Amino acid sequence: MEIIHLSAECYPIAKVGGLGDVVGALPKYQNKLGHVAKVVMPAYQTKFLQENEFEVCYDGWGKLGFQNFPVRIFREKTNKLGFDLYLVHIAGLMDREKVYGYDDDTERFLAYQIAVLDWISQWEHRPDVIHCHDHHTGLVPFMTANCVQYRHLSQIPTVLTIHNAQYQGQFGWDKLHYLPAFDAWNAGQLGWKDSINPLASAIKCAWKITTVSPSYLDEISYNANGLESLLAQERGKSVGILNGIDNEVWNPATDPMLPKNFAIRTLENGKRANKEALCSVFNLNADKPLFTFIGRLVGEKGADLLPEIFYHALNNNRGELNILVLGSGDPEVETRLEQLKPSFPGNYNTYIGYNEQLSHQIYAGADFLLMPSRVEPCGLNQMYALRYGTIPIVRRIGGLKDTVVDIGDGGFGICHDQSSVWDVGHAIWRGMELFKDKKRSKEIRKFMMQLDHSWDRAAQQYIDLYQI
């Protein structure tokens, strides 16, 4: 089958969070199964673009409302990523340093989607499926189904994967004219409440919908930032497929970003060496348990609770544990996390910002990884932690519920029910107790590291879904 993945992010080209990881891995695993999976994403101004070789495969003009824009599509020449990568260059709109966060994001991602469909329209053949990821590509199913100029694409099945229903990309009806001409009777397929809502539109128009874990599929019928009833209505065409992880990128035995590689056999010494390296950089005590948080500092991840959780944990257990945070997001949370530093020198530190290499070093060097998420459609961090022998402490929600079993139930993680200061504090205490039992900790770590969360299974599940 020929599968076209459309996404705003794809690792290692541009990654803001887990969407990038998924789109950088799933196509590779689909290709391994004998299919032809391609990624078509915007051409941002990234290092990857400057450091690799590309050839031009399309030159044309797109139209956004009354404005024409030039489009050039580049193909990466070597296929080094394990899939064909196409970058859509739109001068002045896409060629920026950041992926998101601009006032004209609506125009940017709409222009990208129109450019992609204009290009596919000119192919002599049709792909077997167009797989859209999140709201940035959510108007594609509407456009292939309804726009006059794409009518010949209307028989290509479209699949929407919802990585996070909190973000929907809404914009006003005053921008309706940006879309290529379509039968006005069908405008209702674009909207939800008072605006054009790309995620809602994709939920209505895509042939199939997937969520990134089975539990999240259940949860969105009562917690989906206003789309609950729509998702309940479209449940019949929805499936929850648990994400995998890219075992080639996330392998402690070969990971080039680690000071010391290790495998199950060398777990003790390997983790110790990584922990010592990390603790020396961040002035922490390598003899004490190291608890960490990695992620976007936003409400969904429970990040606003972290300063209070950490204050109590550090204050109640003076000198007996370390905490290290890697993240960026809400400026107020960033400041509050920074402000704790002077009170707990030698036991607490932060890195506010995005740092891919450091994230690998933390997964390898930490003892515990905290994920007190309020919403977690899948979560990849806990799976990386498992593979790197770091015990996950997670709230029982979404994909966390589907991947982590509590030690009290014969499992390998620490689970709590609420995103609350008390619940997480208690989970940290359980972690400290577990850390004291070296034999049990070691057994658990060994067990976790051999769990298989690779993409092999999920890649096939998607192929099966495309064929229904």
Ligand SMILES: Nc1ncnc2c1ncn2[C@@H]1O[C@H](COP(=O)(O)OP(=O)(O)O[C@H]2O[C@H](CO)[C@@H](O)[C@H](O)[C@H]2O)[C@@H](O)[C@H]1O
């Ligand atoms: N400051 C930082 N520095 C370095 N690395 C950082 C970082 N902050 C985050 N990361 C990395 O970004 C990724 C985050 O993965 P998540 O699954 O938590 O993603 P996110 O919530 O963005 O994605 C959404 O999509 C994914 C994929 O479907 C779902 O798993 C998830 O539940 C859903 O919310 C991990 O690789 C993590 O290591």
